[in-house]
Amino acid sequence: MISKVTMPKLGQTMEKAVVEKWVKSEGDEVAKGDILLEITTDKATLEVESYHEGTLLKIFAEEGTEVPVNHVIAVVGDPGEEIPDDIAAPPPASAEEAPKPSAPARPAPAPSAAAPAPSATPTAAPVAVAAAPAPPDVVAPPERVFSSPRARRRAKEEKIALDCLVGSGPNGRIIERDVTAYLERLDAVQVTPTARVIAFQRGVDLLKTKGSGPNGRIVKDDVADAVPARGLREQLTPMRRVIADRLTHSFRDIPHFYLMMDMDMAAVVPFRKTLNDEGDVRVSFNDILMRACALAYEDVPEMNAAWLGDSILIRPDVNIGLAVSLDKGLIVPVVKDVQTKTLQQLALESADLVQRARSKQLTPDDYEGGCLTLSNLGMFDVDAFVPIINPGEAAILGVGRITEKAIVVDGMIAIKPMMTVTLSGDHRVIDGAQAAAFLKKIKDVLVEPDVLLE
Amino acid sequence: MPEIEYRQAIQDALREEMKRDERVFLMGEDIAIYGGAYGATRGLYEEFGEERVRDTAISEAAIAGGAVGAAMAGMRPVAEIMYMDFLTIAMDQLANQGAKNRYMFGGKTTVPMVLRTEGGAGRCIAAQHSQSLEAWFLHVPGLFVVCPATPYDVKGLLKASIRDDNPVLFIEHKLIYGDTGEVPDEEYLVPLGEAAVTRAGTDVTVVSYSRMANRSLEACTKLAEEDGIEAEVIDLRCLKPMDIDRVLDSVRKTGRLALVSEGCKNGNAVNEIAMRVNEFAFDYLDAPIKRICAADVPIPMSPTLEDATVPNVDRICAEIKEVVGQ
Numbered sequence: 009m010i011s012k013v014t015m016p017k018l019g020q021t022m023e024k025a026v027v028e029k030w031v032k033s034e035g036d037e038v039a040k041g042d043i044l045l046e047i048t049t050d051k052a053t054l055e056v057e058s059y060h061e062g063t064l065l066k067i068f069a070e071e072g073t074e075v076p077v078n079h080v081i082a083v084v085g086d087p088g089e090e091i092p093d094d095i096a097a098p099p100p101a102s103a104e105e106a107p108k109p110s111a112p113a114r115p116a117p118a119p120s121a122a123a124p125a126p127s128a129t130p131t132a133a134p135v136a137v138a139a140a141p142a143p144p145d146v147v148a149p150p151e152r153v154f155s156s157p158r159a160r161r162r163a164k165e166e167k168i169a170l171d172c173l174v175g176s177g178p179n180g181r182i183i184e185r186d187v188t189a190y191l192e193r194l195d196a197v198q199v200t201p202t203a204r205v206i207a208f209q210r211g212v213d214l215l216k217t218k219g220s221g222p223n224g225r226i227v228k229d230d231v232a233d234a235v236p237a238r239g240l241r242e243q244l245t246p247m248r249r250v251i252a253d254r255l256t257h258s259f260r261d262i263p264h265f266y267l268m269m270d271m272d273m274a275a276v277v278p279f280r281k282t283l284n285d286e287g288d289v290r291v292s293f294n295d296i297l298m299r300a301c302a303l304a305y306e307d308v309p310e311m312n313a314a315w316l317g318d319s320i321l322i323r324p325d326v327n328i329g330l331a332v333s334l335d336k337g338l339i340v341p342v343v344k345d346v347q348t349k350t351l352q353q354l355a356l357e358s359a360d361l362v363q364r365a366r367s368k369q370l371t372p373d374d375y376e377g378g379c380l381t382l383s384n385l386g387m388f389d390v391d392a393f394v395p396i397i398n399p400g401e402a403a404i405l406g407v408g409r410i411t412e413k414a415i416v417v418d419g420m421i422a423i424k425p426m427m428t429v430t431l432s433g434d435h436r437v438i439d440g441a442q443a444a445a446f447l448k449k450i451k452d453v454l455v456e457p458d459v460l461l462e
Numbered sequence: 463m464p465e466i467e468y469r470q471a472i473q474d475a476l477r478e479e480m481k482r483d484e485r486v487f488l489m490g491e492d493i494a495i496y497g498g499a500y501g502a503t504r505g506l507y508e509e510f511g512e513e514r515v516r517d518t519a520i521s522e523a524a525i526a527g528g529a530v531g532a533a534m535a536g537m538r539p540v541a542e543i544m545y546m547d548f549l550t551i552a553m554d555q556l557a558n559q560g561a562k563n564r565y566m567f568g569g570k571t572t573v574p575m576v577l578r579t580e581g582g583a584g585r586c587i588a589a590q591h592s593q594s595l596e597a598w599f600l601h602v603p604g605l606f607v608v609c610p611a612t613p614y615d616v617k618g619l620l621k622a623s624i625r626d627d628n629p630v631l632f633i634e635h636k637l638i639y640g641d642t643g644e645v646p647d648e649e650y651l652v653p654l655g656e657a658a659v660t661r662a663g664t665d666v667t668v669v670s671y672s673r674m675a676n677r678s679l680e681a682c683t684k685l686a687e688e689d690g691i692e693a694e695v696i697d698l699r700c701l702k703p704m705d706i707d708r709v710l711d712s713v714r715k716t717g718r719l720a721l722v723s724e725g726c727k728n729g730n731a732v733n734e735i736a737m738r739v740n741e742f743a744f745d746y747l748d749a750p751i752k753r754i755c756a757a758d759v760p761i762p763m764s765p766t767l768e769d770a771t772v773p774n775v776d777r778i779c780a781e782i783k784e785v786v787g788q
Contacts, residue, residue, distance in 0.1 A: 158717045158748035177749065177787055184717055184748045 010089060011060040013044060013082040015075045018054055019372025024076045025049045026246055027069045036064045038084055045081075046368070048246035051375060052339055053368050060084040066091055155182035162187045167204055168194075171211035190215070198225040207231045247337040258399045262315075263435040266394050269447045271454050273410050273425040279457040289352040290359075293427075294330065294384055297407065297450070298354050299460045301380060302326045302347040304449035311446045312379045313402045313437040320437050329378035329398060330358055332365040340398055341365050342378040351460060379403075386410060392428035402437050403446075406430040463644040471617035471645050472502040472578075472634070476540060478649065479624045480510055483538060486624055487514040490525060490542030490578075499544050500580060500639045526552035526577060530560040530629070533575035538624055546581035546633060547593050560629040561604035572627040576620070580634040582673055582724050583772045589760035592768070594672075594725040599631050600702055600734060606630040606654060607701040607731075611675040613643035615699055618652030626654060635673040655703030659712070663692035666786050667712040669735055670722035671698040674773060678722045681778035689779075691786050693720075701731050709735060710743045717748030720785050724772050727755035752785045754778055 015025055028046040032038055038058045045056050062084040069081035083091055155163075155170055159182045163170055166187065173190055175182035197214055199207070203226045207214050212231045219226035244252075276296060283291050305312050305326045314321045326347040329340035341361035343354060364370050381398045386409035395406040406429065413426040429450070433443045453459055466474070480486045488494075488503060488510075494517040497504030507515040518525050522543050529541035543549055549556065560573045583592040599607050606628050610616035616634065623630040657669075660679050663686075670678040675697035682693035694712050698705060713719050719739055721732035736751045757771045 156717070156748040157745045161745035183787070 010083055010085040010091060012080045012095060013084060015077045015079050015081050016056055017077040018049065019376065022049050022077060022372055024074055026074045027071050027081065028053055029071055030067060032064045034064055034067055038062065038064050049372060050250055051372055052370055053247065055368065058084065063087045065089060153182065154179055156184065158184045159187050166191055167208040169208050169211035172213040198223060200225060200227050202228045203231045245336060251337055254399050255396050259396050262397050264397060264432050265435045265440060267431045267440065267443050267447055268392060269429055269451060271427045271429055271451050273427050273454060276454050276457050277425050287352060289355045291351050291355045294382055295351055295354045295358060296460060297382055298328050298343060298346050299351055300450045300453040301328055303453050303459065304446045305347065307449045308442050308446045310442050311402060311438055314400060315434060315436045323379055327378045329381035330361065331381055331383035332362050334366065339365050339370065339375060340378065340381055341370055341374045342376065380405065382407060392430055394430050395432050397432055397434055403431055403433045403443065463646055465642045466613055466645050467639065468613045468616055468641045469500060469502045469639040471613035472620060473504060473506060475617040475620040476503065476506055477509065479621055480514060485536065485538045486540060487537060488540050489516040489518050489528060491518055491520055491544050493517060493542050498542065500636060502639065522548045522551035523555055526555035529575045529577060530555050530573055533573045534563060534571045538574050540576045540578060540624060543577060543579040545591050546579040546595055547590050549579060549595060557602045561602045565604060573629045574627045576623045576630045576632050578632045578634065580636045582635040582637055583761045583768055584637040586763050586765050586768060588763035592761035596633055596701055597725055597729055597731040600731055606703065607633065608654065609633045609672040609701055610699060611672050611697055613641065613645050615652055617645055618650050619699060622651045622654050633672065638673050655700050655705055657699055657705035657708040658697045659694060660697050661693065661695040663694035664716055665692045666718040666720060666782055667696065667709065667716045668693045668720045668722060668782060669696045669698060669709055671701060672724065674722045674724050677773065677775055678778055681775045681782065684775065685779055685782060689783065689788060691782065691788065693782060706738045710739065713739050713743045714746045717746055718785050719751045720754055720782050721751065722754045722773055722778055724756055726758045727753055728758045730755050749785050749787065752781055754781045
C-alpha cells in the first residue's frame with residue numbers, strides 16, 4: 009500500500025524545512041520508527057521517523073531542497089508498487105534559495121532559541137550538519153588545475169582569473185577555447201573597469217557575481233568583498249546561516265546594555281558539594297544559577313518581558329535557555345517553568361536537554377519560549393564576556409569561571425572563589441535599575457544558597 | 463604551366479646551372495653513363511661529356527673529399543651519394559672538412575659544394591637503404607640541409623644550393639622521383655631557409671619536410687573534409703637554415719603544433735622545432751606539441767612492418783586529432 013511521507017510540522021511556527029540528508033535511500037526497507045531523513049528548520053536539524061512500513065519507493069525532495077510542511081517528500085509502499093500520478097513531487101519552496109529563517113522579521117513573543125550568545129565553539133571541527141545547496145561562488149577545494157600556456161596568456165590579457173574557468177581539454181586542462189567561451193558569456197555582463205581588475209586580482213567569477221550598480225552593473229564593492237584571496241571556504245550550514253541571521257538581527261536591532269557583577273561563590277561551592285555528596289543527582293552551577301534566576305524573577309517580574317513592537321509582554325513563567333555548543337554552532341534548549349522546579353529536577357532536565365541537543369534530538373518545542381539564556385564559558389577559563397541577546401528574550405547572562413581572587417572584606421584582604429556575571433539586556437523592555445536589582449538578587453541568593461532549597 | 467617529374471626537375475636544374483656556370487660539374491657513382499640510381503642525372507653525360515659528368519669509384523669518402531677539394535679550388539661541384547645511409551663513410555669529409563674549412567681558414571676559402579643524396583623508406587630495401595638521417599647534419603655548424611618535397615621546390619632549391627657558397631647537403635627522397643608537379647618554364651630560384659605554407663588553417667600547425675610534407679598535406683586535406691579540422695601545413699623545405707619565424711607565426715595563430723618526420727623519433731630533426739617553439743612561443747601553446755615520427759627501430763624490410771614504422775596518412779590524421787583534442 010502506498011503511503012505518503014510528508015514534511016512534518018514539528019513546531020508551532022514551523023512552515024517549511026530543508027531536506028538535510030536522506031538516511032534511507034530509494035529501495036530501502038523501512039520499519040515504523042526508522043529514521044528516514046534529517047531536516048533542518050530555521051532553528052535546528054531534526055530527524056524524521058517513518059510512520060509506515062514497507063519499501064522507500066521514491067524520494068521526491070532531494071537533499072538541499074526546501075519543502076513546505078505537509079508536502080509529500082517521499083512514498084513508502086510495497087516493492088514494485090506503482091506510484092499514483094496524483095502523488096507528485098512537491099515544488100520546492102524555493103529551490104534556488106538556501107534555507108533562510110523567516111523569524112527575524114517577526115517580533116514574536118515566543119520566539120526560538122537557536123542561537124544566542126557569543127560563539128561557543130572554541131575550536132573548529134568538521135562540519136557535522138550536511139550542506140545546504142552550494143552558494144554560487146563557492147570555490148572548489150584546492151587542487152592542481154592544469155591550463156595551457158596559451159590559455160594562461162589569453163586569460164591574463166583579458167583579465168580573467170583562471171579560477172573562474174572550467175577546463176575542457178585533456179585532463180581537464182583549461183585551454184584557449186575555455187577562455188573564449190567565458191569571454192563570450194562575459195559580454196552580456198556589465199562590469200566597471202575597476203571591478204574587472206579587482207575580480208581578476210582576487211579570482212572572483214564575474215558571471216556569478218550580482219551587480220548592485222545601475223542596470224545590474226557589477227561595481228567595485230560587488231567584487232571587493234566577494235572572495236578572500238586565501239583560505240578554505242566552507243559552505244554555510246543551515247545552522248550557521250540561522251545563527252548569522254538571528255544574531256545579526258539581534259545585535260543590529262536590539263539596543264543592548266551591559267551590567268557586570270562579581271559574585272561571591274564562597275558559600276555556593278561547599279553548598280553544591282554537600283548537595284552532590286548527599287544526593288543522587290549531580291547539580292551543576294548552571295542549575296544553581298537557573299534556580300537563582302527564578303528567585304530573582306520573583307522579585308523583579310518586569311525582567312520577564314518580551315518586546316512586541318507596539319507593546320511589551322510580561323510573562324508569568326520562567327523559561328531559561330541553556331547555550332549548548334555543538335560541533336559547529338550552538339543551540340539553546342529551554343528549561344520550562346523553572347520557578348516550579350527543584351534543583352534536582354532542574355539538573356535532570358537540563359542534563360537531558362543538553363544530551364538531546366548534542367545528539368540532534370531536540371524538537372522545536374524544546375527550544376522555544378525562553379525569557380533568558382544562560383551562557384557559561386567558565387569551563388574554558390573565560391573570566392567574563394559580553395553576550396548577545398537571543399532574539400525574543402529580554403536578557404542573557406554571560407557566566408565566567410569561578411576562580412579564587414583576592415578581594416577586600418571589611419578592610420582586610422581575603423581570598424574567595426569569585427565569579428563574574430555579565431547581563432546583556434534589551435533596553436527596549438528593561439532598564440538598568442531593574443537589571444541591577446535582578447543581578448543583585450542573584451548575588452544575594454548565592455551568598456545564602458539555602459534559599460535555593462526552599 | 464607544364465607538369466614534370468621530380469627527377470626531371472633535378473635534371474633541369476643541373477642542366478641550367480651547368481649551362482649558366484662552367485665551374486659546375488657532377489660526380490658520383492653511376493651518375494654518368496647509367497644516369498643515376500634514380501635517374502636524376504639522366505642525359506646529362508651525353509649533353510655535357512665526361513669532364514663535367516663524372517662516374518666515380520665506389521668510395522663515398524673519395525666522392526665527398528673530392529667535392530670539398532674541388533670546391534675549395536674554385537669549382538662548384540654537385541656530388542651524389544647514392545643512399546644517404548652511406549653518408550657515414552663520407553662523414554669526415556663532409557662534417558670535419560667541408561663544413562669547417564671556411565671558418566678555420568678565416569674566410570680565405572669557401573666550400574661551395576652540393577652533396578646530393580636521397581633517403582627515406584618505402585621500397586622494402588631494409589635498414590641500410592631506407593634511413594632518414596638528416597638530424598645528424600643539423601648538429602654540424604657550417605652545413606646547410608635541404609629537403610625538398612616537390613618538383614617545383616627541388617628545382618628551385620637545387621639551383622639556389624649550387625649558387626650558394628656554403629656546403630649544402632641536398633636530401634631527395636627515393637619515393638618521390640616519379641611525383642609530378644607544375645614547374646614554370648622560366649628560371650626561378652627558391653631561396654634557402656624559406657618555408658612554404660602549403661595549406662592555410664587555424665586549428666593546428668603541422669610542420670614537415672620531404673615526403674612527409676606531402677603526406678601531411680594529404681592528411682590535413684582529409685581532416686578538413688572529414689573532421690572539419692583546419693590545419694595549417696608548413697613545408698619547411700630547408701632544415702638548415704630553418705624558417706622558424708614562419709612556424710612561430712603559425713603557432714601563435716593556431717596554438718597547436720604537430721611535427722611530422724620520417725626519421726626516428728629519438729633525436730629527430732623536428733625536436734629542434736619543438737624546442738624553438740618552446741623558447742619563443744611557449745605562451746601561445748594551447749596543447750602539448752606532438753611528434754609524428756618513425757618508430758625507434760631499424761626500418762624493417764617487410765612491407766607491412768615498413769609501413770607501420772613510418773608515419774602514414776591515417777596515423778598522421780589520428781595524431782593530429784589528438785593534438786586538436788578531438
